[in-house]
Amino acid sequence: DAKTTQPTSMDCAEGRAANLPCNHSTISGNEYVYWYRQIHSQGPQYIIHGLKNNETNEMASLIITEDRKSSTLILPHATLRDTAVYYCIVKVKGGGADGLTFGKGTHLIIQP
Amino acid sequence: ETGVTQSPTHLIKTRGQQVTLRCSSQSGHNTVSWYQQALGQGPQFIFQYYREEENGRGNFPPRFSGLQFPNYSSELNVNALELDDSALYLCASSSGRINEKLFFGSGTQLSVL
Secondary structure (H helix, E strand, C coil), X not given: CCCCECCCEEEEECCCXXXXXXXXXXXXXXXXXXXXXXXXXXXXXXXXXXXXXXXECCCCEEEECXXXXXXXXXXXXXXXXXXXXXXXXXXXXXXXXXXCCCCCCEEEEEEC | CCCCEEEXXXXXXXXXXXXXXXXXXXXXXXXXXXXXXXXXXXXXXXXXXXXXXXXXXXXXXXXXXXXXXXXCCEEEEECCCCHHHCEEEEEEEECCCCCCCCEECCCEEEEEC
């Protein structure tokens, strides 16, 4: 699986859009981009995933660049409850029972 | 709430002992995977069980073993505990043999003294 690079930490004001970048320059054509987050004292929570088209659900939007070498997770109206570590993961969908490879993620802090 | 429950929530053991951690998967899910999360690190994949068979394993030694039961609940067993085994152990359930959309429990915090 390709590796990802994320900033260690980011701040965002409550009510503003939080934009979390992820670089995956060695991504393969059949690898998807997955985002999870982990709130303190909880297990990771699935947010969204995509291949090449932009995706949106009730939690967030995922923007993938045309060359697929990077992506951005957007939380449109951040709240204090969005403070968490956000993980960007690339993996072939259904490609093997070898689990997800989590890096250290981005610690997003929402400021009141 | 994901519907995945783990027990116990906290556990203290001494080096050399054995430990069993338990996980009940979300209703309708037939796959369970286990992850180890050291302090300040992302979760690391230990292994996965699908319909009572191990079908995937990460880079963990054989003293890490598991079981999945007919009701799809699961156990993680660790023998000969080492100090470095101190970590948060997370269980995740999903549907289907391979599925990247996982539902995690809140974990068991294991301390090895």
